Amino acid sequence: MSEVLFYAFAAIAVAGALGMVLNLHNTVAAALSLVGTMVALGGLYVLLEAYLIGVLQILVYAGAIVVVFLFVVMLLNLRRDVFPAGRQWMTKGLALGISLVVLVRFLRLVPGSFGEPAALPEGFGGYREIGARLFTDYVLAFEVTSLLLLAAMVGAVILAKREPSEPDGDPRTPVSRSEAS
């Protein structure tokens, strides 16, 4: 049962990833296939007994991070972004080649290189164990996290927000018609 589910989720994850990379015309659809990958990964985490991480994967990656991507795509109106035909085929071929060679070597390493999985303690992967680790052993990392979030908050506002002197449409209407192209 769980083997079948594993392969089903893995197939969805790979299909979503490929759909994102290969979709050249529609960035919204690319973002949505990424959502498929994220949800499938959440299922894989649950199969690997990482229950809290599984739900956080869906909550944060699928439910929050990709939403921001989608917002920016819609914000910039990238409904159809067809770029001029590619140049630099050399560079790209090289990138593709090296990545594939590394991948094949990696995949040949994996089979049989791990032993049997260790026996699981009670409550493994639940929020109690993760939380206990996070708030005691790794409390410094946890505190520094909030500084990272603060830095991101300040940085994003400075980068994205215009000064009040610049026109940004009527503050009462959500769509700024002045930017319509």
Place this chain on the structure above:
Amino acid sequence: MQGEFVGLLLLLALALVIAGGFLLLHRLLSPRREFAEKLLPFECGELQIVSPHQRFSVKFYLVAMLFVLFDLEAVFFYPWGALFRELGGYGLAVMAVFTVPLVVGLVYEWRKGALEW
């Protein structure tokens, strides 16, 4: 524990079947009398003057960005809240230290006008 997820998967399958079945049944039952005017996007009986392919105000990005960052804050709050009894006063202090920068960030956004609509 994984047995608990059988119910979730079954309900997911059921929901997909219901939704798909409804759409399929509708497809089979509904009449089809299409003509060009009917297929136009609804604009109070007029042709579209402004294309919907236009850019949006950056406010939506700012809200989305704030959402992601505060959502992560909340993600750390959930297990902390459930473990609060075990952590006690130490936990409260840890979380206070964690929250201060985020409150500073919120005040900063507020003063910068990123929360204005």
Place this chain on the structure above:
Amino acid sequence: MTEVVLKLLFIVLVVAGGMLPLITWIERKQSAVMQDRIGANRADLMGVTLLGLLHPAADVLKLFSKEDVVPEGANRLLHLLAPVIAFVPALLVLAVIPYGGAYRFGDTTLSLVVADVDWGMLFVFAAGSIATYGAVIAGWASNSNWGLLGSMRASAQMISYEVTMGLSLVGMFMVAGSLRLPEIAAFQDQSFRLLGFLLHMGFVEGETLPFHLDLLRLPMWGIFLQPLGFLLFLTCIMAENKRPPFDAPEGESELIAGYHMEYSGMRFGLFYTAEFLEVPVIGAIVATLFLGGWAIPFLSQETIIAFVAGGFGEGFATGLCLVLHVLCFLTKVAILIWLQMALRWTLPRFRYDQVMDLCWKMILPLSILNVFVTGAGILLVEGVIS
């Protein structure tokens, strides 16, 4: 396995099959009563109208017989996918909500929840965040100005209230000490002494309170332990459902219908079903978290079983308890559905900037404050709870 299937069928039949049609009828009847009208009473089957109870069936038939229009220039695949994405999470949430406690029949324990997962409440949040995509894609895929405006408003509102919805609940997690919904519900199946903190902080000598003060009790429900959390959470979860007074994304008078404007027939029907499905789901979540779930006030499970088992035997007592608990839960859900309807027809629509201000400038700071006040409170008067 069969047990899971039976529980699944029960909730789907009760909620989706029973409550859902009833709610559309109640909505119309209640609005009629509040506006001094008669309300839905025309649909009849050979002269029988049943107070308009045939209207839900007529609505479904009508939706099926409408033409399936996909507007020109729409993205056909995403246009089809959006209502499914909006509908599935709304139904999926039902799996983690306990509609009864855990009951021992001999050697087996029957727990009345489909999926007793460790992080039930986080699953509710995750499902809600997935539902955002339904709104975003619906407006974007249908190539319409109104639809796009509605979907941008809807998604910004939904993601904003998602954050505060989570944060306003942290206080309740702290009090109940769990993220697991059955545990939170079972925690509320007891009562506390209003003045118990006098004892625990050492103001009263001895082991127990005087008898008349000991009688002063309240059920240990979230609404009494977390009154602010209850108000904030109810506001947030109603805003998340985008029903009035938070219906700026689809305000009829400004955006016509918002993000599902270009939808007809059953495609629209799925959006409509999702929106109405969320009414009982919200009722069930709020009841479980703040109104004690299946718990009967002042009569805990042990009390009932111990009282009835004396005369009728253990098995009968447990069965009776099960039935009473499920009925109690459904009653609470019904009360909360009524509350949502009453609010929906009482309050005028918020302006969009007011919706966002309410979220980021009022509820967010208040919910963070609530967390720390609750924390300090628990540490100070730990004795009140227990």
Place this chain on the structure above:
Amino acid sequence: MIEEAVALSGILFAIGAIGALVRRNVIVVLMCIELMLNAVNLALVAFSRLWADATGQVFVMMVIVVAAAEVAVGLGIVIALFRNRESVNVEEVSLLKW
């Protein structure tokens, strides 16, 4: 199942890396970077299961935070770029390549 999970993480990482190198839409490049971070998360979870040690899962939480911060700032940069150059093509944003 663990070996398969690690292999899958390698495949996803490779897809992400290829996409980040080949695609020219900045937003897609950022999405590919997210995919690579996710591949690493999958490997962390798989190894955490292998050794029955929850530390890997704590790391995953940290990676999630980093990913979110990266998205917020990265997309802020994209918006600022777009405002100045009306393009999201990485090849047109080569000012630093002088």
